Amino acid sequence: MKLEEIIDLNRYLIMDDAFKEQSRQRVANKGALAMPGFLTEAALNAIREEGEQKQDQAFFSRQLHNVYLTEKNPEYPDDHAFNRQVESSKGCITDDIVGKESKLRVLYNSTLFKDFLSYVFGEDALYPYADPLSSINLHYAKTGQELGWHFDNSSFAITLMIQPTEKGGQFEYIKEVRDADAGEMNFDAVNDVLDGKVTPKQLSMDAGALVLFRGRNAIHRVTPNEGERTRMLVVLAYNSQPNIALSESARMTFYGKLVE
Template sequence: MQLADIVDTEAWPLGEADFARRCRALLNRDGTLVLPGFIQPVALETLRREARAAQEQAYFCTQTHSVYLTPPDPHHPPDHPVNRQVTSSKGCVCDDVVAADSPLRVLYDAPEFRAFVMAVTGEAGLYPYADPLSSINIHYAERGQELGWHFDNSSFAITLLIQKPDAGGRFEYVRDLRDADAGEMNFDGVQALLEGRMPVDILEMEPGTLVLFRGRNSAHRVTPNASDRTRMLAVLAYNAQPGVALSENARMTFYGRLG
């Protein structure tokens, strides 16, 4: 299988420098880059079949966490934004379950795709995780499952929607709600967000849409799935340095196993 069998390269010419520059400008301006219809219809149907077949192997868990994904801070009361808990619940299939000939694997490994992501994000290099679980994940949200408000630890995320629920499962975000590099956590703004006093943006996407999102300073969540149709989303994760593995504690938390 070739990259052109997976990606609509006529609509999204990954190898053209001018196209990559335009995409980088959009990502820098908006904090998001949305490429609808990125995946060819036949390849998308293959991904749906693979994701459905793998779902029985998914590790499902429910966790509580703060928006900042940090341990509790005893210097603040429990209802302070740094300590206030939200809920995230999902299933996850790990990299070692994704077949070598899966369109996801071909896309992830394709030099053209990796070069495009590097050009758009400004990263000098992109490398897979050193552990066997973390590079490609498929997330499942069944009825009632959600991702609570949070900031990412990484500078950007790449996602591909495989299947959309019939209701709910919306991606909501507030751009630049904090400045992590400057140490400005914006507790008042996060408090307003958690209390529903802040307007949010909704990122609309259909199956086959590729999204690059800068979530380090932009709070985001996925609302509860309000249907019996499972939300399925692939996450393609790279590192700026080779040899990086997700910690054993994180692997046990997110995947329920180390390898």
């Protein structure tokens, strides 16, 4: 299968040095970059169909968590920014369920695509997860489901919007709220976000869009799905080092299983 059957390479010249540099600068300056119409119509339809056919194999979960995605700290009261709880609920099919000939797998394994991502995110190379579940995930958000405010543990995220909601399901973010490397958690700013005192930026994601995002220091969420149509979003997860697996506890939490 040729990459031009999956990516609109006439619109997105991911092999072109000038385009790569422009994309890198936009991610560096804004923290996020949305590329509408990145997928060809044929690829989008095929991925959507695969998602619809396999939705009954998804693991659905509802979790309460803090914005740092850690356990509570008993040294702080429950109403402290570190311990305040938000809700996330979604369904997910894992890499082992994605078809071996899926267009998602062809895209994920493409050297040209990985070279583009590596340049944009300033990584020497990108590697798949060492466990059999985490590299390609397709997330479902039915009516009322949402992702609560949080920071990512990884320094970058790559997603594909397959099917947006009719209403709600909006991606919202506020960049540079914390400095994870310096250990600055910025509790006051987190409280302001959770109390609705800060107006977040919104990132539009139409069907077929590729979104590149730096979420380690940017707090972000997806608002509840207020429509009848299920939101479908693909997460393409890479590591900057080889032979890294998602922890067993995280796999049980997110996927409800450890192996295929």
